[in-house]
Amino acid sequence: MTIVQKTDTTIRVEDKLFQNRYQVDPGRPHITVKPHDKPSPALLALTRICPAKCYEETETGQVEITSDGCMECGTCRVLCEASGEIEWNYPRGGFGVLFKFG
Amino acid sequence: MIDEKFDAIVVGAGMSGNAAAYTLAKRGLKVLQLERGETAGSKNVQGAIMYAAMLEQIIPDFREDAPLERHIVEQRFWMMDDTSHTGMHYRSDDFNTDRPNRYTIIRAAFDKWFSRKVREAGATVLTETTVTELVYDIRGKVIGVKTDRRGGQVHADVVVLAEGVNGLLGTRAGFRQMPKPEMVALAVKEMHFLPQEVIESRFNLKGDEGCVVEAAGTFSRGMTGLAFLYTNKECVSVGLGCLVSDFARTMESPYELLESFKQHPSIRPLIAGSEVKEYAAHLIPEGGFKAIPQLYGDGWVVVGDAAQLNNAVHREGSNLAMTSGRLAAEAIFQVKSRKDPMIADNLKLYKKMLDDSFVVKDLKKYKDMPNLLHTNAQNFFLTYPQLVSKAAKTFVHVDGTPKIDKEKETSRSFIKARSRLGLIGDAVRLAMAWR
Numbered sequence: 001m002t003i004v005q006k007t008d009t010t011i012r013v014e015d016k017l018f019q020n021r022y023q024v025d026p027g028r029p030h031i032t033v034k035p036h037d038k039p040s041p042a043l044l045a046l047t048r049i050c051p052a053k054c055y056e057e058t059e060t061g062q063v064e065i066t067s068d069g070c071m072e073c074g075t076c077r078v079l080c081e082a083s084g085e086i087e088w089n090y091p092r093g094g095f096g097v098l099f100k101f102g
Numbered sequence: 103m104i105d106e107k108f109d110a111i112v113v114g115a116g117m118s119g120n121a122a123a124y125t126l127a128k129r130g131l132k133v134l135q136l137e138r139g140e141t142a143g144s145k146n147v148q149g150a151i152m153y154a155a156m157l158e159q160i161i162p163d164f165r166e167d168a169p170l171e172r173h174i175v176e177q178r179f180w181m182m183d184d185t186s187h188t189g190m191h192y193r194s195d196d197f198n199t200d201r202p203n204r205y206t207i208i209r210a211a212f213d214k215w216f217s218r219k220v221r222e223a224g225a226t227v228l229t230e231t232t233v234t235e236l237v238y239d240i241r242g243k244v245i246g247v248k249t250d251r252r253g254g255q256v257h258a259d260v261v262v263l264a265e266g267v268n269g270l271l272g273t274r275a276g277f278r279q280m281p282k283p284e285m286v287a288l289a290v291k292e293m294h295f296l297p298q299e300v301i302e303s304r305f306n307l308k309g310d311e312g313c314v315v316e317a318a319g320t321f322s323r324g325m326t327g328l329a330f331l332y333t334n335k336e337c338v339s340v341g342l343g344c345l346v347s348d349f350a351r352t353m354e355s356p357y358e359l360l361e362s363f364k365q366h367p368s369i370r371p372l373i374a375g376s377e378v379k380e381y382a383a384h385l386i387p388e389g390g391f392k393a394i395p396q397l398y399g400d401g402w403v404v405v406g407d408a409a410q411l412n413n414a415v416h417r418e419g420s421n422l423a424m425t426s427g428r429l430a431a432e433a434i435f436q437v438k439s440r441k442d443p444m445i446a447d448n449l450k451l452y453k454k455m456l457d458d459s460f461v462v463k464d465l466k467k468y469k470d471m472p473n474l475l476h477t478n479a480q481n482f483f484l485t486y487p488q489l490v491s492k493a494a495k496t497f498v499h500v501d502g503t504p505k506i507d508k509e510k511e512t513s514r515s516f517i518k519a520r521s522r523l524g525l526i527g528d529a530v531r532l533a534m535a536w537r
Binding site: 011013016017019020023041042045048049051052053071072073074075077078079081082088089090091092093094096097098099100101102 | 138139140143144145146147148150208209210211213229230231232249250251267268270280281282283286288290292293337346349350353354355356357358361378379380381382383384385
């Protein structure tokens with residue numbers, strides 16, 4: 001039997017998030033990105049370091065968020081709330097991620 | 103929402119909030135606890151290891167019905183390079199007692215149990231309720247909270263902020279600063295399910311025995327970070343965390359890091375064939391003693407992760423959280439018993455009690471550790487693990503090279519990587535921060 005070592009670095013975080021339980025609050029995202037021309041280094045870093053990959057860079061170089069898969073860790077808040085680049089609130093009670101195990 | 107006034111409102115149903123609400127209710131106070139999750143625990147994430155002594159002080163007979171996974175009989179510390187690990191293991195049959203010292207737990211189940219105890223003690227627990235802001239009187243004393251429920255204002259003599267590391271209320275009220283990126287680690291974790299007997303044979307366990315692996319090394323790619331494997335009954339928690347400031351600097355992806363850790367030849371066989379049922383992320387307070395904020399004020403106290411009460415060196419958090427919640431509750435009870443107002447001058451008793459406890463004493467002991475590890479991350483988390491691995495390999499690899507030459511080669515490799523002065527400096531700095 002040959003053992004193939006997997007070196008695939010293009011891990012699909014969607015496959016991981018698929019295992020999780022969410023109660024999405026349609027039309028009421030709890031995080032928003034302020035409109036901008038050029039993202040700061042911290043905001044741009046979120047496209048890599050957000051553990052749910054909620055942040056993505058658009059073709060024109062701006063950073064946008066889809067918060068449906070958010071695990072509410074607060075990393076983006078720590079990095080980008082003070083500068084006003086993002087606005088961060090908790091989802092309404094009962095909404096958002098609902099950890100089965102935690 | 104609720105017209106009646108409470109003695110205390112506890113915001114959050116994690117370890118510190120549950121400890122506070124339970125203790126307050128047991129002392130006969132009228133308690134309202136508010137939790138934004140569907141149930142207590144549905145927003146909470148932990149490794150998770152729970153220390154018995156601190157829970158015993160709150161619920162002495164917790165072992166009768168608490169959902170505990172395994173009691174830990176073996177601790178493994180690993181220093182890893184890309185293909186090997188150098189380990190220090192401690193395993194003892196002495197941990198197989200009637201009252202084991204620590205257990206693995208699964209927070210969702212554990213927090214539900216704890217919350218049931220809080221209700222049984224007489225507190226009112228409202229879930230699916232997000233507290234949106236604090237309510238003040240004209241003198242600036244906190245007198246209650248607003249929630250996202252209809253007409254959701256409710257009053258109390260004191261508010262216990264047990265809102266977690268990412269708590270919004272206290273930071274927005276200006277009671278404490280938002281954690282700086284170098285004061286928090288981002289941890290990601292997966293739950294790997296395996297048959298019970300597979301876990302037991304892979305980790306050399308029987309019955310409810312458990313094993314803990316904690317590791318530092320090249321997998322964090324020079325960032326200040328730690329990885330772990332905790333055995334539960336029918337699953338293994340696998341995760342790692344690194345400082346948010348390091349993530350922001352390196353732009354490493356946390357799930358790619360976790361994925362490559364799982365592929366490490368020392369880790370992969372332990373979780374082979376498992377079914378992953380959850381992927382979680384959470385922040386961990388890492389600032390230590392110097393990051394502890396103002397702990398009390400007029401009408402409020404702050405406990406647990408929200409107050410940065412986490413011992414990163416010993417990887418202890420929930421026991422500090424539980425103890426701070428209990429002590430805050432004891433202090434509030436004493437102020438209440440004297441019929442004194444819940445103002446800062448009286449609630450400072452909580453800080454005094456916390457200062458006198460292991461919580462602040464331990465954090466004080468390691469007050470210089472975060473700075474040392476955070477500013478020398480490259481050395482402690484990349485260079486040294488590689489050097490140690492190489493030294494161990496040289497030691498055990500027999501190829502006819504005289505032992506004296508091997509020793510010289512090892513010491514040369516250390517000096518080359520860090521210089522004589524660098525090695526001495528690292529040793530001195532580590533010893534100073536540890537003492």
